[in-house]
Every structure is written in C-alpha cells, then in structure tokens.
Amino acid sequence: MNAWLAILLPAAIKIVVILAIVLTGVAYTTLAERKVSAWMQDRKGPNRVGPFGLLQPVADGMKFFFKEDITPRQAYKPVYLLAPLCTLVPALVTFSVIPFGTEITVAGKSYPLWIAPGMDLGLLFLLSISSLAIYGIILGGWSSGNKYSIFGALRGASQVVSYELGVGLSLLTVVIWSGSFGLQDIVNAQKGHPWFFLTHFLGFIVFLVAIFAETNRLPFDLPEGESEIVGGYHTEYSGLRFAMFFMGEYANMITASALLVTLFFGGWNLPFVDWAKFGPIWGGVLSAAVFFTKIAFFLFFFIWVRWTLPRFRYDQLMNIGWKRLFPLALANLLLMTTLMVFFGFGVKQ
C-alpha cells in the first residue's frame, strides 16, 4: 500500500498544483486577451472589477455560473450535455506528460516536476489526446440540432484533421533529431545545444501555423464565424457549459504554448544556466518559473496574432493546410533526415 501511496501522493499534489496553475492561467488569459486587444486598439480594457480589472475573470466566472443553462428542444440531450467536457478534459489531461521543471529534492528523495515521469512516449500521448479533442467540437455541433452548429462542427473537424498532418510531420524531425518520443528527452536534447526552433526552423514554422489551426485561433478560427454561422459549434450553449467550451479553448492554447516551448524553445532550459547549481528546491522552482514565463510569452503571441490578422476564407485555410504546409513539412522531413544521415547532425543519446 505504501508503495502505491509513494507514487500516488506526489502525483496527486502535482496534479492539483498544475490544475490550479492551468485553470488560473486560463482565467487570466481571457483577461489578457481583453487587455491586450484593448491596448492594441488604443483602448483601456476592463478596469472596473478589482485593481486594473484583475478580478474580471472572477466576475466573468460568476456570470457564467449564474446564467441560465439552456438546452434546446431539438438537441440530442446526452451528447449535448457531454460535449463541453470532451473539449475541456483532453486539454487538461495533456498536461500530465509535459515536464515543466527539473526536479525538487525533498528529504533526499527527488521528485521530477512532471506528473507522469515514467512516460517515455509523451509526444505520442500528447498527439493521441489532442486528436480526441476534436470530438468536443463535433459532438457539440451535431447535438445542438442547429444548422449553424453543424456547419461549425464540420469546419472544425475537417480543419483539425487536415492540420494534424502538418503537426505530426513537423514533430517527426524533432523526434528523429533527439532520438526519443519522451518530452523530457527532447528538452534535455536542447540543453547546451541550440534550441530546436533554430535548427528546425522550417518545422517550427509549420508547427506554429498548424497549431494555430489546431487550437481554432485566429486567423484560423473558422469553426466560428459571426457573419455566416454565428457562434459555430457552440451557438446553442450557454452558462457553465459554454464556459467549459471557452475554458477548453484557452486550455488548448496553454497546452499548445507548452508544446511549443517544450519542443522548440528548450523547455525549462535557459542558455548557459544549470539549474542544479541553485540547490535542491530553488533549481526546480526557478526552472518551472522559466518554463511558465516562456508559455506566457507564447500566450501573448497567440493573442497578438489574433488581434492583428483577419480570418482566412475556408478555401484559403484548406489550401494552406494541404498545398503549403503539408509539402513544406515533407520537405522539412527530407532535409532533416538528409542532414542527419549524410552529415551526422542530430543529438546522440
């Protein structure tokens, strides 16, 4: 029993901490979204609730909580009620394999700062879970029994499926280069080496663009579209269920940022810094802080792009996915394998 406890307790603590961080992150990303967009448009943004509007997410949450939860008569009820969970849960589960720091040593025992430290196929896990996230959109759209929702779901589904190829192929080079599917290994491979966004620039670009589409963010947020399909797949949702969709979307953004950081920006690494030197506890804490700072930058980037670029047309979206990113990812794969096979590049582990 003790053996189980020794495994489960630290894991439980880590899960709680990470969940807290991610959910708070989600809340404040929504605030950041509004603030940053306001600044970019020479406005002030929310500033009424709390100092600098810092309590705005709380107010928003309360509002969602007290709003009426409407279920349309034409909805397919069990699926309709389930769909928001299908969006939120995968987005949160993916965090179990992301290493967000080195490790903390307490009482002679070291605890690596990720939830599932034994997972050496972390990337595959990530891909498999994120491939399930699309069910939330499909189910939500279909079960609403509304033509706009259906169209939103159709768009979302085909978009995610199309861009999954780009994501997978661009990740392949990283995997081959570092020789492992484990995220920890990929992070370690960037320790003391140039980060992968330099060495895999083409793959990075493909991944960056594709991940925008995967998270349904502008300029690829075709599943919604005020002018033609209203709210898209979540048109009919309200109250807490809508909040779940909303949180899922932002959690997905955080996941995507974490992935970007882990795969291409060295994870918790900083150049010329060895976290081991900072002591058993501070090394882990600082590394985690660096990791979350990097995530914050990418979240800002997501917001920045959203309030800069207009939405693509649907045919443009498909053209970019299939005719540009897919060949580019293939070219990248060929280039990288060529470099490794014939010129001996890559990280040997």
Added chain:
Amino acid sequence: MMLWIFFAVAFVAFLGALGLVFHSNPMVAGLCMAVAMVAQGCLYMLLHVPFLGFFQIIIYAGAVMVMAVFIIMAHGMAEQGQEVSLTQTVATYVAAVLFLVQALRAVWNAAPPAFTEVDRAFGSLQQFGNLLVEHYAVPFELASLVLLTAMVGAVVMARRIWE
C-alpha cells in the same frame, strides 16, 4: 489492481461495441465505436505496448472515426435512423447468437491461459521498429503500396463523380 483496470477498460470496450451495433442513431453508433477504439488503445497500453495503443487512438479514434462521424454528419443521416426490416433484424440476431455460441465454445474449450514472462524490451519502440524494418520490410512496403493504390483509385473515382 492492474488486472481490475484491464477488465474495467475491456468492459468499456465491450459496451462501446454493443452501442455500435444496437444504437439506432448512426451518429451515436459512430461515437460508440470511437469509445471502443479508445478503450482498445488503452488495453494495448495496459498490455505494455503503449505506442500501439497511442497509434490505435490517433489513427482510429482520432482520424478514421472522425472522418466517419464527419461523413455521417455531412450526409444528414444523423437525423433519422435507417428503417430496418424485420427479416434483417431477425437475421442479425440469429447471426449474433450463433457467433456468441461459437465464441463461448472456443473459450470453454481453450486451454487455461499460460502466462509467459517477457523481457522488458518486449513491445518497446525499438523492438517494433526492428521487426518492421528488418523482418517485415517487404510486406510493410507492399501494404503501403496497396493503400496508395486504393487512395489513388478513390481520388480518381471521386473526380469522375464531380465532373
């Protein structure tokens, strides 16, 4: 503990399969199939072949079933279930019962399961890669060729319909 988890997941897979067969709404049936696929993937993981499990989920649950559900949705079939005639129903149930009897008989007659120890490397990515690229390279490539042919054929046929 692991055994119980295994059975629980297997039961979920079973339920998913039942849902696929018995649910009248094609959309829900498709979703049940996706559930079965995911559960199956988990079973692979519990059997210490995690990457197979992940691929199962990515390819079948994440891609194939998404496409299937997509088509059901786009086709508008999701609104009403297909009318099924009585003969069809009866035939299905007869077939199912026959199959079940066979399966039960096979299980009944099977020798008690012999557990064999496998080394830790069993089912690892390396082992799998070695098998695929060294032992079964030719069948693997042949299979991909067949798939390619099918794909080209599908595109050609679809083009004819469009034009």
Added chain:
Amino acid sequence: MKLQRPKLTWWERTYFPAILQGLAITFRHIPRIKKRVTLEYPEVRWELPKKYRGAPVLLTGLDGHEKCTSCKLCQFICPPRAINIVAGETDLAKEKFPREFTIDMGLCIFCGYCQEVCPVEAIWLKDEYELADYDRTRLIYTKEELLARGRKPPYLPGKEKPLTEGDKP
C-alpha cells in the same frame, strides 16, 4: 469590372512580410498609454452634439399648457408605432388636446420623425439618453412624464411655472 491584382513576389506570397508588418503595427500601439480613447462612462461623459436625438419629450407653451394639439401626425409617422394619442376637446383656442399621450420607449428608435413632422413643435428629442429601467411597463411614458421631462429640472410636476420667453427647451 476586372480588378488588377498587384504582381507579388515569391516572398510576398508567403504572407510573411505582411504578417510581420501587421504584428509590428499592433505591437506599436500597446505602449501608447497617453492616447487611449476609452471614455470611462459614468465618471466621464460624452459631450453631446447640439442636434443629438435622445428621449422624446413634450413641450409646454407660453400659456402653461402643453403645445400638442393631438393632430396625431407623429403617431402616423412613427415607424415603430411607439406613440399613442387619445384626443380630447378643450376650451382653449387650440380646441383639441391630447387626453392621453404615451410613448413606448421600449419601441422608440429615436429617429426624430415625430419632431420633424410636428406642426406646432410640441414634441422634441432631448439630450437624455439614460433611459434604462428594470420594468418594461415603466418604459411607457405618460403625458405627465413627457411634459415633466420637457421642462427644465426646477419645473417638475407639482411646482409648475409658465416658462418665460427666454426659456428654450
């Protein structure tokens, strides 16, 4: 019409220069703290233009009675049919007066046609815009309310005084 598309170079066709340009523009706006255009409403108020069309009100003539003669042209012209008048006979020179005059502010679209069409300048769109209420029935303004709104603040119902020549609504 045939639109002439500019010939793009390969680099331009990747969208990247345009995207970077756009990102630069939006980013440049973030630190412009002094130039925020937000009007912090309850404290800071918008300076209304002179011809602002706010809540419609009824005006009082120099004789202390409402100017309205109940000709119902405003009721006729009102696109959302927000105005409802019941006419009555009076001993005043104008013969006819509105026994009831209601405007349903839940319907009013502030088009100002009523003001435009009124032959006696009895109805006027004033510079009031904070008209929200929790009760829809309270949005139906009666004649008394409309007349009270038409007078300047000291002349509320109960302490009515005839307006003098200098008073303009």
Added chain:
Amino acid sequence: MPLLKIDDQEIEVKAGETVLSAALRCGIAIPYYCYHPALSIAGQCRMCLVEVKGAPKPLTACSTAVTSLPPDKKMDGKYDMVVSTKSEIARKAQRSVLEFLLLNHPLDCPICDQAGECQLQEYSYTYGNSSSRFDFEKIHGPKRVEIGAHVVYDSERCIKCTRCIRFCEEITKTGELTLVERGAHARVDTFPGRKLDNPYSVCTVDICPVGALTSKEFRFKERVWFLQSANSVCPECSRGCSVRYDTYKGDVLRLVPRENPEVNGFWMCDYGRLLSERIKELPRRDRPGIRTEKGWTFYTFEAFWPIFMEKLKKEDLSSPAAIVSGRMTLEEMAAYKLLAGKALGGAAGVALNVASGQDDSLLIRRERRPNLYGARMMGIGVSEENPDVAALLKNKRSALIIREDVVKDAAESQKAALVKALQGLGLLIVADDAFTATAELAHVYIPLTAWHEMEGTTVNFKGHLQKTARAVMPPRNRKPFHDAVSAWLAAAGGQAPEAGFAAWFAEVKKAVPELADKSLRDLLPRGIKLKEAAP
C-alpha cells in the same frame, strides 16, 4: 343631340345637360364644391370654372347647359360646344378661386377632423398654389357653434358652398339653415330660435366638403387615415341603408351612408348613425353560460357544448316556443330552420315585428327590424306588430329566443306578465349579441356576434338583398348564430354544414331559388333587387 368637346374628348349629351355632368360621365376631373347630384345647382363656389370657346369669360361647368347650335354655326364644323378644363384660362381660374377660398381659411388641418377627406386639401394640392400671398390677419368668425344636437359649425373653415342649406331645404324640406351676413363675413346659421334638429341632420356633415360642419359624436375622435372601413348595411329599420362602418382598433367610431340609389340614395338617418354610440353601451358577455341555482357559470365555446348537451338530456326541448328575430341574417335564419328540424321538433318560430314611430317620406321605416322580408322569404312567420310575447309562451315548457330582448321591447303594461311567463319556463335559451334583460332570466346564454361583427345577407322591405360585412373582429367565443348551430348539431352528433359564412350562404342559396346562380360578387357593392319583391 348636341355634340360636346371637352379637352380632347367628344361626347354626345342630352340637350340641357350640364358640362359638369357630361365631364363626370367621361371621366374628366373638374373640381367642384357646391355641386351635388342630389341637390339643386347653385353655382356658388365657382370652383368648376372652365373655358368655353366663344364665351367672354370662364363659365361654371355645373350651371352651363349644352344646347344645340344651328348646323351652320357649329364650332370647328361639328361641335355645339367646345370646353377646355386644362387651358391656361381654366387653370388660372381654378388657381385664383382656390386662393380666394383660402384667403381667410385657417391653416388648422392638424386639428381639423376633415383632414384626409377634405376637398379643400385635395384641390389645393392638385390645383392650388403652394404658398399664400395674404400677409394680413385673417377674418375671425364664430367657431364651435352648436347649430344642432349633433352638428357643430365652424365659420372660419366654411367656404359657403351652401350644400347644407340646400339639403335642409330640398331633401328634408325643413329649411333650418340659411346664410347670414355678407361677403367675407358670411356664415351659415340657423334661423333665430331654431336648431338644426331634423332626423337627418348629420347628412349635412357628410356633404360638407370642408371641415366646417362636424358631428358631435365623431368630432376629434380619430384622424380619418387611421380608420378601417367596412361596407355594410344599417340594421336599425327595415330600410336597410347601405352604410360604411369606420372603425379604429376594434371600436366602431362612425357610420356613413354609401350611395345606393335603390335603397337610400345618398342619405341615412341620425338614429342609424348613433348606432356607433349604442354599440358601446351594449352589456356584452364573451362566453356562453349556464345558470343554475348557484348562479351563472361561463365556459369557453368548446367546453360549453358537452355541458349544454348534458343539460338538454334533462330538460325537454322538443317543442319549444321559438322567437327568432328580424335582426338575424338570412344565413342565421337558414341555420335556425335546420336546427328546428333536427333538434327542436320542427318548431316553426316567429319573427317579432317590433315597430315604433311612423314611416317618413324619406328613409325612416316604422318596422325596426332589417330582415323581416327575409324571414318571410325563408318561411318563418312574422307576427303582427308588437305582439304580446307572453301569449306566445303560453303552455310551453321551454323557449328559445334569438337576438330579441323581449323584456325590453315589451309594453310597460305587459312587462310584468312577460317576466313571470319567462320565469315559469323549465328551460329558456337566449342567444343574443348582448347580455340583455331577457338573457338574465335565461337558463342558457349563447353569445352571438353583433350585426357589425359578422358577415351575412339581409333583405329590406322592398326585397333588396344586400351583404353585410365584418367591421370589427369579435372575441373568439362570440359566434354568428349559424356557426353556433354548426357546433350545436355537431355536439348533438348530427350532420351540419361547417361553420362559416360561405357554407351557410350556400344553404341560403338552396332556399332562395333566385339566388341559385348568383355569387357573392354579384351582391357587391350595392346588393340586388329580388324579383318577387314585396309591396
């Protein structure tokens, strides 16, 4: 026959016919105020000035007769008269007359009730100037003069066309009105000590082309452009004048006569007009009800019938005293006949001939029921004048009274006996548009639509058949009697025509052979005269 040329048209006229009537016949618009087809020619307003070739100055079209010229003096070789209504001289004459009429006319169209149906407005728009050259104080005259019980006069708006004066002299032959003072100060007034009190006084308001004469009842009620109109028939006497109901938001605001030479000419009586006021005072009930010892209970129309049928099982309605009314339309009478045959043991029914006053020489009839002739036609007996209803109820256990308030109409001496007779009945069913004194004594009350709330056909004392129209929508539970019969027979499990005017009009057609080949369109707008007309 003289040949007349007006503008570009040639028309042959009878010798002595006026230019105006010839112009009206061939559709040429000549503006006029004082001319009225039923009144004598006055040439008062000068609005109809036209240019006549050879005449030294413009002539009034209403008073210029066309005569034959000797063949050698024909104009342009063939015309006896050449008239131009659009020439420069005619135009200038029209414009100047209008300017003159408007000199002292107040610009109070926003207040004036005539606005919207005012000829002065219309002609100013079509023929007049857009601005006034008159910069001085207008002449002020008496306003709001009550020249009669129902008529108010405004001298400022008056253009002195004298139509009202001639109406009183020539049509009613009472001559209350005259023109006093001279020139711009002229005004219409009654002779000292007299009032405009003839029974047709409000017709002066109708013929007044401007807003000088207004009716007290309609004054300031509603602007005419808000009114919704329905062409119908007046139900107040057996004349059955063609009238128009003007309604607003479900209220009948006024009744106006329609031109119908065979029935009422251009006129109607004040009593008929005041129907709009009497309608308001009717004690209405919108739901059918049943009275027990505990008092009245009212139901929806749908819920009523099963309960009513239960009640009928307990009471005897096989040979009731049936009192029907000349206020029923032909369709309702047909429905009554069907009901009598199927549910009342063939009770023949009697239509009461309620009468009061005297026939006059113009329109008013002594018989106060509009459709008595129709009742005879449908085979329903008509009683002698003002019969003793109590006698009709003698030896009867039950009674059905439709659209008659027998208690109110009974003579004072008979009233007590009648009430007693009604109270003695085992079952009294009253179907009426109002919850009358009779209805209060009933055991079952069925609310019917009033005359102006339903469609129907009616035949007047001369055998002239007209169609009434629905002026306002009745509440859901108020039905015409024929629709009530449809529901009654359906509830009783019998065969019945479907509810609605069309189905029951078909029943009427079966009963009246003369109508067999007629469609509703043939009845509009003025009705038809049935050949086998009475008297």
